[in-house]
Amino acid sequence: xxxxxxxIRQNLLMQNKTGKPAYRTGRYFKYAIGEIxxxxxxxxIAVSINGWNEDRKLAIEEQSLLKDLKQEMDLNLKTLKIVIxxxxxxxxxxxxxxxxxxxxxxxxxxxxxxxxxxxxKMEKNSTYDPQNGILNxxxxxxxxxxxxxxxxxxxxxxxxxLTVDAFEDTHAIQKQRPPLVHKFYLSxxxxxxxxxxxxxxxxIYDNEEFRLYTWLYFIVTRKGGLTEERNLKLELEKIMxxxxxxxxx
Numbered sequence: 001x002x003x004x005x006x007x008i009r010q011n012l013l014m015q016n017k018t019g020k021p022a023y024r025t026g027r028y029f030k031y032a033i034g035e036i037x038x039x040x041x042x043x044x045i046a047v048s049i050n051g052w053n054e055d056r057k058l059a060i061e062e063q064s065l066l067k068d069l070k071q072e073m074d075l076n077l078k079t080l081k082i083v084i085x086x087x088x089x090x091x092x093x094x095x096x097x098x099x100x101x102x103x104x105x106x107x108x109x110x111x112x113x114x115x116x117x118x119x120x121k122m123e124k125n126s127t128y129d130p131q132n133g134i135l136n137x138x139x140x141x142x143x144x145x146x147x148x149x150x151x152x153x154x155x156x157x158x159x160x161x162l163t164v165d166a167f168e169d170t171h172a173i174q175k176q177r178p179p180l181v182h183k184f185y186l187s188x189x190x191x192x193x194x195x196x197x198x199x200x201x202x203x204i205y206d207n208e209e210f211r212l213y214t215w216l217y218f219i220v221t222r223k224g225g226l227t228e229e230r231n232l233k234l235e236l237e238k239i240m241x242x243x244x245x246x247x248x249x
């Protein structure tokens with residue numbers, strides 16, 4: 001580009017040599033100004049080209065990161081849906097158990113296996129551990145700033161916090177569940193003269209703590225947790241939609 005401008009300047013100077021001396025100085029001054037302007041224009045064009053190349057590189061990098069992030073978030077969404085489905089199944093079993101507490105005849109007719117399966121279904125309490133390797137790398141390296149969509153950047157930056165908040169109730173159940181379940185199951189042992197003679201799982205039906213545990217954790221706490229988990233699912237679906245929109249640009 002600079003060579004091109006110099007060639008123009010040289011041609012103008014060669015043409016000027018045949019002119020009169022009186023005009024030569026003035027024209028040299030004009031040509032000098034023109035040369036400076038040409039150099040400035042050349043520099044501006046070069047800077048613009050470099051800027052365009054840099055923007056192009058950043059855009060390519062952004063698309064690559066978005067595609068990697070899409071895979072990670074897609075896996076997280078699928079896992080979250082599975083967890084929510086299990087917790088919904090747990091709630092349904094707990095509601096069925098609460099109905100059973102009010103109907104002893106139905107309970108007496110229920111086989112031990114059916115009652116135990118209902119109890120185990122109620123106690124399903126899967127935790128959610130999303131894969132955040134790529135997201136953590138983006139945040140820690142500062143490359144999250146490469147994303148041009150502000151809403152997407154905000155949702156990604158707050159995703160971990162949203163996840164923690166959504167599963168506080170699940171972790172509360174997880175903390176209390178092992179000692180309580182162990183205690184309830186032990187109450188099923190039938191003893192005579194201090195010796196265990198048999199085990200009847202259905203004996204926990206009349207355990208007041210078991211009934212309170214069912215209502216407090218698998219009805220009240222579970223409902224609150226599911227509300228938060230479903231909200232997290234909506235946020236994750238919004239993230240996926242925004243990523244797909246940015247990839248298509």
